[in-house]
Amino acid sequence: MEVVQMQRRFVEYAASLFREGFLDGQFTQLQQLQDESNPDFVVEVVSLFFEDSEKLLNDLSRALDQQNVDFKRVDSHVHQLKGSSSSIGAQRVKNACIAFRNYCEEQNTDACLSCLQQVKQEYSLVKSKLETLFRVSARSLLLKDKTNLESGFQTSFSKSDC
Amino acid sequence: MESCNCIDPPWPGDELLMKYQYISDFFIALAYFSIPLELIYFVKKSAVFPYRWVLVQFGAFIVLCGATHLINLWTFGMHSRNVEVVMTTAKVLTAVVSCVTALMLVHIIPDLLSVKSRELFLKNKAAELDREMGLIRTQEETGRHVRMLTHEIRSTLDRHTILKTTLIELGRTLSLEECALWMPTRTGLELQLSYTLRQQNPVGFTIPIQHPVINQVFSSNRAVKISPNCPVARLRPLAGKYMPGEVVAVRVPLLHLSNFQINDWPELSTKRYALMVLMLPSDSARQWHVHELELVEVVADQVLNLIKPIASVKKLFISSSLAPDLPEFAVGDENRLMQIMLNVVGNAVKFSNEGNISIIAFIAKSESLRDSHAPDFFPVHSDNHFYLRVQVKDSGSGIDPQDISKLFTKFAQSQSLAARNSGGSGLGLAICKRFVNLMGGHIWIESEGLGKGSTAVFIVKLGIPECSNESKLPFFPNVSANHCQTNFPGLKVLVMDDNGVSRSVTKGLLVHLGCDVTTVSSADDCLRVVSQEHNVVFLDVCMPGVDGYEVAIRIHEKFTKRRQGPLLVALTGNTDRVTKENYLRVGINGVVLKPVSVDKMRSVLSEVLEHRFLFETC
Numbered sequence: 001m002e003v004v005q006m007q008r009r010f011v012e013y014a015a016s017l018f019r020e021g022f023l024d025g026q027f028t029q030l031q032q033l034q035d036e037s038n039p040d041f042v043v044e045v046v047s048l049f050f051e052d053s054e055k056l057l058n059d060l061s062r063a064l065d066q067q068n069v070d071f072k073r074v075d076s077h078v079h080q081l082k083g084s085s086s087s088i089g090a091q092r093v094k095n096a097c098i099a100f101r102n103y104c105e106e107q108n109t110d111a112c113l114s115c116l117q118q119v120k121q122e123y124s125l126v127k128s129k130l131e132t133l134f135r136v137s138a139r140s141l142l143l144k145d146k147t148n149l150e151s152g153f154q155t156s157f158s159k160s161d162c
Numbered sequence: 163m164e165s166c167n168c169i170d171p172p173w174p175g176d177e178l179l180m181k182y183q184y185i186s187d188f189f190i191a192l193a194y195f196s197i198p199l200e201l202i203y204f205v206k207k208s209a210v211f212p213y214r215w216v217l218v219q220f221g222a223f224i225v226l227c228g229a230t231h232l233i234n235l236w237t238f239g240m241h242s243r244n245v246e247v248v249m250t251t252a253k254v255l256t257a258v259v260s261c262v263t264a265l266m267l268v269h270i271i272p273d274l275l276s277v278k279s280r281e282l283f284l285k286n287k288a289a290e291l292d293r294e295m296g297l298i299r300t301q302e303e304t305g306r307h308v309r310m311l312t313h314e315i316r317s318t319l320d321r322h323t324i325l326k327t328t329l330i331e332l333g334r335t336l337s338l339e340e341c342a343l344w345m346p347t348r349t350g351l352e353l354q355l356s357y358t359l360r361q362q363n364p365v366g367f368t369i370p371i372q373h374p375v376i377n378q379v380f381s382s383n384r385a386v387k388i389s390p391n392c393p394v395a396r397l398r399p400l401a402g403k404y405m406p407g408e409v410v411a412v413r414v415p416l417l418h419l420s421n422f423q424i425n426d427w428p429e430l431s432t433k434r435y436a437l438m439v440l441m442l443p444s445d446s447a448r449q450w451h452v453h454e455l456e457l458v459e460v461v462a463d464q465v466l467n468l469i470k471p472i473a474s475v476k477k478l479f480i481s482s483s484l485a486p487d488l489p490e491f492a493v494g495d496e497n498r499l500m501q502i503m504l505n506v507v508g509n510a511v512k513f514s515n516e517g518n519i520s521i522i523a524f525i526a527k528s529e530s531l532r533d534s535h536a537p538d539f540f541p542v543h544s545d546n547h548f549y550l551r552v553q554v555k556d557s558g559s560g561i562d563p564q565d566i567s568k569l570f571t572k573f574a575q576s577q578s579l580a581a582r583n584s585g586g587s588g589l590g591l592a593i594c595k596r597f598v599n600l601m602g603g604h605i606w607i608e609s610e611g612l613g614k615g616s617t618a619v620f621i622v623k624l625g626i627p628e629c630s631n632e633s634k635l636p637f638f639p640n641v642s643a644n645h646c647q648t649n650f651p652g653l654k655v656l657v658m659d660d661n662g663v664s665r666s667v668t669k670g671l672l673v674h675l676g677c678d679v680t681t682v683s684s685a686d687d688c689l690r691v692v693s694q695e696h697n698v699v700f701l702d703v704c705m706p707g708v709d710g711y712e713v714a715i716r717i718h719e720k721f722t723k724r725r726q727g728p729l730l731v732a733l734t735g736n737t738d739r740v741t742k743e744n745y746l747r748v749g750i751n752g753v754v755l756k757p758v759s760v761d762k763m764r765s766v767l768s769e770v771l772e773h774r775f776l777f778e779t780c
Contacts, residue, residue, distance in 0.1 A: 025759065026757040026759070029671075029757075029758075029759045029760055030667065030670070032674075032760055033670045033671060033673075033674045033760065035674070037673075038670065038673065038674070041670055044666070045663060045666050045667060045670065048662055048663050048666055049663045052661075052662055052663055075706075076706040076707070079704070079706055080660075080661055082735070083661040083663070083664050083704075083735060083756070084661055084662070084663035084664060086664075086735065086756060086757050087661070087663045087664035087667040087668075087756070087757055088663060088667065089757070
């Protein structure tokens with residue numbers, strides 16, 4: 001059935017993300033927290049992550065663009081980004097942030113800039129992957145609903161037949 | 163015509179007019195005679211009158227005038243020559259005396275006037291002396307107040323109360339209209355109104371720190387008079403009608419612990435100052451006097467000493483160990499016990515420059531209660547009391563055995579003791595002894611000699627509460643086979659985390675476990691929201707610019723008994739190992755490494771609720 005296929009595709013895609021290190025165990029935890037009382041938990045948290053990170057990355061670009069770079073500020077932004085990414089399990093982003101912080105301590109502007117590029121790259125990768133994941137899961141959900149509706153009709157029709 | 167040797171009156175007048183003249187003359191004579199009598203009477207009454215002879219002169223003048231008028235009475239009708247002679251004599255005498263008096267008056271009146279002015283001068287002088295006496299008396303009182311103030315402050319425990327008490331006592335001593343403390347925000351770019359005397363909850367009002375007046379105040383350690391229109395002084399709408407009272411500002415040096423580095427003693431950043439602003443009552447002619455300014459400067463300077471954690475600056479290691487058989491709850495005077503502890507440990511810290519200080523507490527059994535130091539201390543055991551023995555050992559300067567007996571007497575100072583008591587007035591240990599005695603116990607100090615450190619020991623009697631199951635949590639965990647909770651229905655939790663994503667995740671985790679979760683994103687919000695209803699508070703201790711440990715302390719300060727406050731769990735992303743003591747010292751019951759999984763959160767909550775502590779071994 002189409003639904004099953006969709007679901008299988010979703011599971012495989014998610015597994016690949018884990019394999020490639022884009023996501024780690026923390027993301028699984030988030031998935032566990034999603035239930036009937038909280039059906040959109042993962043989407044909500046991840047959207048929050050996207051918003052937060054975009055702002056942080058912009059602030060970081062601006063901060064590193066200054067004549068006299070305020071490394072304390074930069075470090076605090078990276079700290080935030082690291083915290084957010086580790087909370088949702090975006091492993092590669094988190095690792096890039098850790099490296100970034102080391103260069104911040106050394107106050108090495110060039111290294112920081114290249115770290116920033118790295119972080120941005122990882123972020124956009126994980127963002128697109130997560131968006132794809134959500135699309136697949138949304139579609140499979142829709143399909144599931146549609147199938148349920150259809151089977152509902154069928155049973156009701158069959159009932160009315162009698 | 164008979165020659166009767168009489169004299170005719172000069173002109174025979176009207177009968178009526180003459181009659182009136184007659185009567186008037188009579189009365190004038192009467193008056194003129196009575197005035198001297200009155201004068202004499204009054205002079206006799208007042209012992210001090212410098213110009214008696216003036217009086218005599220005046221008296222003579224008046225009497226003679228009176229006599230003249232009296233004699234005049236006879237001259238209306240026909241009168242003999244003798245009468246005329248007497249009349250003439252009288253008139254002549256009167257003329258002489260009155261001329262002399264007139265001349266004298268010119269000389270006397272300035273003297274009399276100067277007496278008056280001298281009297282006024284003396285009165286002013288007396289009033290001035292009065293004022294100065296009053297001032298001296300007030301100065302003495304303020305001196306006494308300062309001592310009481312510092313003593314009072316030393317006996318309170320936490321920074322918040324210390325600062326608030328300082329303001330209250332200053333306001334009372336100097337009769338201020340308003341007294342306020344502006345603390346620097348964590349960014350260091352602004353000053354925030356933190357404490358005021360009159361207003362209950364000062365609005366979180368901030369002003370930028372770069373202001374010429376503020377810089378002026380911060381650059382000197384004197385109290386500076388500032389204009390009431392300055393932004394720091396515009397604390398409330400003008401109370402008086404005409405004139406705001408004089409305003410003075412002084413800097414208060416603060417010790418700033420920046421990002422408590424675990425495993426490393428906190429670093430001292432560059433000096434930061436808070437600003438204390440004091441306003442005299444408006445519409446009064448009061449002005450700031452020198453001694454009042456000095457008082458303010460002294461207090462501002464001392465505040466730092468009172469809240470500075472001395473031990474951390476001195477690099478002393480303080481360790482405490484509580485015996486396992488100590489009961490969890492006891493009945494006693496908590497405040498006084500804390501004062502004793504603070505005094506004893508404070509002394510140990512004060513007189514050790516380096517090394518370590520160890521604090522041990524255990525139940526005193528009867529053998530150990532009998533001590534050579536306390537020969538007349540006969541403790542009696544009973545079922546609902548126990549004796550707590552606390553020993554504070556330091557490796558500091560030690561005490562000469564001869565001086566030990568004098569330690570507990572008030573104000574006794576000897577050479578070696580003078581060094582020991584240089585900070586205080588010598589009252590501390592005497593007060594401790596009094597408190598300990600009131601608690602049915604004994605306190606003494608042992609030392610092997612100078613340079614060999616000393617041990618302070620005290621034993622106090624504490625009650626054992628009847629119901630030892632005083633768990634404040636209305637929530638009792640359902641105990642499953644392996645003591646692990648699967649769910650915590652209704653557990654009220656507060657989460658403090660400035661990172662939106664991790665906040666949502668932590669909240670989601672806790673909601674999944676059935677808790678009732680509130681989230682806050684800043685330390686101030688946390689302190690505002692936390693209440694007795696909350697069972698557990700999760701604190702992110704890695705928030706930049708916020709000292710999570712200080713937040714923990716502030717949370718505990720909000721609750722009068724530590725047991726009433728919520729359990730605190732620190733969330734940290736830092737994988738550095740932290741010693742349990744550091745956490746226990748600030749009252750944190752557990753620590754968890756982020757990111758947290760559902761299972762980990764579940765086990766954290768069970769452990770913390772059951773054992774009241776949990777420390778992850780990473």
